[in-house]
Amino acid sequence: MALEHPIIPFFTWLPxxxxxxxxLVTGIGAVVVLGIYLIAAVRNGPGQAVQFTRYVIGSAIxxxxxxxxxxxxxxxxxxxxxxxxxxxFMVFLVFVIVLFFATLFLEGSTxxxxxxxxxxxxxxxVLLVVLILSCFSLPADIKSRTIYTIVTKPVxxxxxxxxxxxxxxxxxxLMLAMMCVVSYVFVRRGLDHQHVLEPEDVxxxxxxxxxxxxxxxxxxxxHRHRFSLTNENERAADGDDVERPGAASTGVNWTxxxxxxxxxxxxxxxxTPTFGPPIGDTLARRPVYGKLSFLDRNGDPAEKGISVGxxxxxxGYIEGNSLATAxxxxxxxxxxxFPEGLPLEMTIRVFRTHKGExxxxxxxxxxxxxxxxxxxxxxxxxxxxxxxxRADEFVGQWLPIPRRLxxxxxxxxxxxxxxxxxxxxxxxxxxxxxxxESGQYFGMAQADMYMRRNDGSFFGNFCKAFFGIWLKxxxxxxxxxxxxxxxxxxxxxxxTSVSVVIGFFAQxxxxxxxxxxEGGGPLESTFRLFEQQNQIVPxxxxxxxxxxxxxxxxxxxxxxxVSYVMPNFRGYADYGGLDTGDFLINGFDIPMTLxxxxxxxxxxYVVVVSTFGYLFLKTREIAA
Amino acid sequence: xxxxxxxxxxxxxxxxxxxxxRNLSKIxxxxxxxxxxxxLKSLDMEVRRGEIFGLLGPNGSGKSTTIKxxxxxxxxxxxxxxxxxxxxxxxxxxxxxxxxxEESYLYKFLNAEETLDFYGRLxxxxxxxxxxRTQELIEMxxxxxxxxxxxxxxxxxxxxxxxxxxxxxxxxxxxxLDEPTTGLDPIGTREMKDLILKLRDEGxxxxxxxHLLADVQDVCDRIAILHQGELKEMGRVDSLLQVxxxxxxxTQGLSEEAQREIREIxxxxxxxxxxxxxxxxxxxxxxxxIVKDSEARPGRRAR
Ligand SMILES: Nc1ncnc2c1ncn2[C@@H]1O[C@H](COP(=O)(O)OP(=O)(O)OP(=O)(O)O)[C@@H](O)[C@H]1O
Ligand SMILES: [Mg+2]
Numbered sequence: 001m002a003l004e005h006p007i008i009p010f011f012t013w014l015p016x017x018x019x020x021x022x023x024l025v026t027g028i029g030a031v032v033v034l035g036i037y038l039i040a041a042v043r044n045g046p047g048q049a050v051q052f053t054r055y056v057i058g059s060a061i062x063x064x065x066x067x068x069x070x071x072x073x074x075x076x077x078x079x080x081x082x083x084x085x086x087x088x089f090m091v092f093l094v095f096v097i098v099l100f101f102a103t104l105f106l107e108g109s110t111x112x113x114x115x116x117x118x119x120x121x122x123x124x125x126v127l128l129v130v131l132i133l134s135c136f137s138l139p140a141d142i143k144s145r146t147i148y149t150i151v152t153k154p155v156x157x158x159x160x161x162x163x164x165x166x167x168x169x170x171x172x173x174l175m176l177a178m179m180c181v182v183s184y185v186f187v188r189r190g191l192d193h194q195h196v197l198e199p200e201d202v203x204x205x206x207x208x209x210x211x212x213x214x215x216x217x218x219x220x221x222x223h224r225h226r227f228s229l230t231n232e233n234e235r236a237a238d239g240d241d242v243e244r245p246g247a248a249s250t251g252v253n254w255t256x257x258x259x260x261x262x263x264x265x266x267x268x269x270x271x272t273p274t275f276g277p278p279i280g281d282t283l284a285r286r287p288v289y290g291k292l293s294f295l296d297r298n299g300d301p302a303e304k305g306i307s308v309g310x311x312x313x314x315x316g317y318i319e320g321n322s323l324a325t326a327x328x329x330x331x332x333x334x335x336x337x338f339p340e341g342l343p344l345e346m347t348i349r350v351f352r353t354h355k356g357e358x359x360x361x362x363x364x365x366x367x368x369x370x371x372x373x374x375x376x377x378x379x380x381x382x383x384x385x386x387x388x389x390r391a392d393e394f395v396g397q398w399l400p401i402p403r404r405l406x407x408x409x410x411x412x413x414x415x416x417x418x419x420x421x422x423x424x425x426x427x428x429x430x431x432x433x434x435x436x437e438s439g440q441y442f443g444m445a446q447a448d449m450y451m452r453r454n455d456g457s458f459f460g461n462f463c464k465a466f467f468g469i470w471l472k473x474x475x476x477x478x479x480x481x482x483x484x485x486x487x488x489x490x491x492x493x494x495x496t497s498v499s500v501v502i503g504f505f506a507q508x509x510x511x512x513x514x515x516x517x518e519g520g521g522p523l524e525s526t527f528r529l530f531e532q533q534n535q536i537v538p539x540x541x542x543x544x545x546x547x548x549x550x551x552x553x554x555x556x557x558x559x560x561x562v563s564y565v566m567p568n569f570r571g572y573a574d575y576g577g578l579d580t581g582d583f584l585i586n587g588f589d590i591p592m593t594l595x596x597x598x599x600x601x602x603x604x605y606v607v608v609v610s611t612f613g614y615l616f617l618k619t620r621e622i623a624a
Numbered sequence: 625x626x627x628x629x630x631x632x633x634x635x636x637x638x639x640x641x642x643x644x645x646r647n648l649s650k651i652x653x654x655x656x657x658x659x660x661x662x663x664l665k666s667l668d669m670e671v672r673r674g675e676i677f678g679l680l681g682p683n684g685s686g687k688s689t690t691i692k693x694x695x696x697x698x699x700x701x702x703x704x705x706x707x708x709x710x711x712x713x714x715x716x717x718x719x720x721x722x723x724x725x726e727e728s729y730l731y732k733f734l735n736a737e738e739t740l741d742f743y744g745r746l747x748x749x750x751x752x753x754x755x756x757r758t759q760e761l762i763e764m765x766x767x768x769x770x771x772x773x774x775x776x777x778x779x780x781x782x783x784x785x786x787x788x789x790x791x792x793x794x795x796x797x798x799x800x801l802d803e804p805t806t807g808l809d810p811i812g813t814r815e816m817k818d819l820i821l822k823l824r825d826e827g828x829x830x831x832x833x834x835h836l837l838a839d840v841q842d843v844c845d846r847i848a849i850l851h852q853g854e855l856k857e858m859g860r861v862d863s864l865l866q867v868x869x870x871x872x873x874x875t876q877g878l879s880e881e882a883q884r885e886i887r888e889i890x891x892x893x894x895x896x897x898x899x900x901x902x903x904x905x906x907x908x909x910x911x912x913x914i915v916k917d918s919e920a921r922p923g924r925r926a927r
Contacts, residue, residue: 081734154716622697
């Protein structure tokens with residue numbers, strides 16, 4: 001999981017977001033007023049246009065003051081009833097049936113696949129349903145003229161628009177709530193399994209010296225785990241620690257991690273190992289991130305680690321057996337927050353220039369270091385003795401730093417030190433990682449090492465991910481309802497889906513127009529697709545090519561324009577992206593601050609977009 | 625030919641003005657703003673409190689257009705329409721208006737009770753009041769037996785009735801009815817007409833449009849006749865229909881002898897005996913003659 005930047009704290013984000021909102025609303029407002037004026041001027045001449053513009057803005061403000069919750073709820077209730085009477089909950093049945101069949105091909109998959117699948121299915125089903133519902137509702141009313149009986153009642157255009165948004169969102173909410181619970185049960189049941197000792201290995205246990213033997217569990221859900229019955233504490237002493245999923249679980253034996261989870265090993269009275277439930281793939285980790293910087297191979301501060309070319313620039317690499325170091329600085333560290341020591345977890349990428357010992361992870365060390373050695377008195381301890389570890393690739397690796405550490409004295413002897421007393425200064429501490437094996441590289445990004453506070457609840461996290469879908473559902477409803485005040489149902493549906501898709505690929509579209517990404521507009525791309533050309537082959541010069549390029553350019557400019565105003569339906573994009581599913585899939589708790597930010601972004605969209613809906617409806621001749 | 629009798633049955637013509645249109649015109653345009661139809665041309669009219677005002681005219685003459693302009697469903701091309709002194713686009717006026725559209729366009733997925741309950745919620749009334757009014761109106765339009773059935777199962781006349789109930793949910797002061805009797809059976813038509821008269825007697829104002837002359841003649845106090853978007857005639861029904869140079873004699877139980885004598889007397893005075901007509905045909909005559917006249921000399925107010 002790639003978290004390029006730390007998540008901006010809510011109260012740092014809020015002023016910027018508000019400022020942006022105000023600027024945008026002012027800008028959009030000015031454009032809208034100008035637009036109303038121009039349209040009125042074309043229709044009725046400039047003299048009347050001023051009056052008309054004033055009238056529209058005046059009534060917008062007046063009508064919003066007159067907005068009645070009672071009428072809005074009545075309209076919402078109508079939309080709700082309409083959906084129910086149209087058997088919309090049949091879709092839920094479809095959902096359950098798809099899940100039923102999905103068990104066939106998901107059998108034996110990892111948690112990532114299970115969770116990813118239910119998120120995807122819920123998301124697209126709900127979005128499709130609310131898209132259809134809310135695109136067809138208002139145009140149907142206008143076409144059948146039922147709307148006449150509404151607008152001749154004291155109903156404000158706001159209430160017609162908002163009522164539908166609320167009503168269809170309520171349908172979506174109900175559906176998502178049901179899908180969330182069913183999905184959760186589905187994932188839990190799909191992942192749950194119980195191993196026993198592999199029958200072939202039973203004889204090995206019988207032999208007296210089972211210590212140090214590598215044993216296997218039986219195959220369940222398409223996988224098995226290897227494990228050994230080595231004494232945990234002995235192994236911890238030589239630094240080659242086994243990863244453990246929980247801070248409080250020291251002194252417990254675990255199986256090897258396979259398919260994202262492991263099992264606790266329990267010994268029965270007769271000495272046969274039995275296994276606990278799968279642990280580690282349905283987590284809601286709450287990481288505390290530090291700040292990452294690098295030293296280059298000569299030990300000088302470097303902007304970034306070196307690039308090994310295969311990854312995007314996000315991750316920096318340090319060379320093995322050199323002075324190259326990755327330095328994480330954490331703050332807010334105190335015995336209160338971490339009484340047991342630092343609950344460190346990391347995911348390190350490895351880039352091998354030679355095979356080395358392929359079965360084993362690459363060796364590295366961590367040093368805990370005082371953040372400001374210059375403020376120490378001579379003779380004070382600057383850093384701990386290196387703690388060595390083997391980098392497991394692609395897997396969250398559990399490397400807790402105990403409170404009691406060893407330090408190397410200049411004379412070569414070791415002495416005991418205390419993490420908080422000796423190395424933490426004003427809540428700050430540094431952790432320095434090096435790669436030990438020459439010719440090998442460690443790749444690291446800021447989010448790759450973190451301290452793992454108490455985990456959140458997985459079900460809670462599941463609900464949070466569904467809340468992310470909920471936000472998108474509300475946005476689709478809002479956009480659909482508003483676009484359908486203007487266009488007829490099929491066109492509104494098309495327009496909404498195109499806008500959503502553009503919102504989805506916003507970044508890519510912008511990159512193509514600005515030339516960051518190689519590529520052309522729709523015509524050029526279609527041509528290349530059929531000609532099986534790649535993007536680099538020149539198209540040649542002809543009138544047709546130039547015309548096509550011209551059309552492409554116009555389309556791309558339009559799409560880029562739309563891409564800037566549409567909400568980002570994908571994840572990340574510096575966390576304004578509304579999709580938080582990846583957090584859940586990767587076992588990270590979705591930060592509340594992110595959800596709050598997303599909620600406010602969504603709310604901002606709803607406010608602005610429904611204002612457009614009001615204006616469209618207010619200035620539309622219902623009976624024309 | 626037209627005289628103002630001045631005698632009124634309801635005293636309505638002196639009441640406060642409820643609807644007023646000034647120079648009201650409507651041109652329908654297409655998407656590109658090109659002129660399609662001039663549906664209404666400079667209409668000036670007033671509807672006063674407590675009267676039943678009928679808009680009369682052949683198909684496509686602009687009756688529905690006028691009503692839609694008054695309700696704010698359409699925006700006037702020029703001129704203005706005021707209802708209770710408010711501009712027609714002002715939503716506030718709707719608190720006191722009930723509207724029955726040309727056809728009853730209601731939500732087919734609701735039943736009668738839900739329909740009235742829903743429309744009731746759009747007005748400021750207490751839940752008890754709303755429930756009470758719902759039941760009253762369902763009884764009044766005679767749908768008590770079908771109140772739990774979804775409207776998609778309703779016949780045309782039943783839909784019309786629930787449409788009327790919907791228009792009256794807020795106990796409106798002004799009721800606007802677009803062709804109120806279409807789709808109703810003779811008994812239903814009679815009931816509708818009685819109801820309109822009853823509403824008038826309760827002090828409400830009714831604006832209705834129709835091309836069913838019998839309906840208009842039976843219930844309307846005043847009428848306006850439109851043709852091709854132009855106002856051709858406006859006045860009290862009784863005075864419009866009073867034809868001063870025609871004497872209508874209707875008798876019963878007269879002997880052959882007596883009839884011959886009367887005929888002779890009429891002949892003696894140079895008169896000409898006309899057939900004994902049903903009074904409605906008189907409005908029909910008026911209507912047809914106005915239409916014929918207007919077609920012969922377009923653009924002029926008839927007579
Ligand atoms: N939405 C519209 N767009 C274009 N023209 C319209 C529209 N509605 C009505 N018209 C035209 O305006 C004129 C008046 O129509 P209107 O519906 O007011 O007639 P009407 O008197 O109600 O007729 P009817 O007795 O058939 O209901 C007609 O020529 C009609 O074709
Ligand atoms: Mg009509």
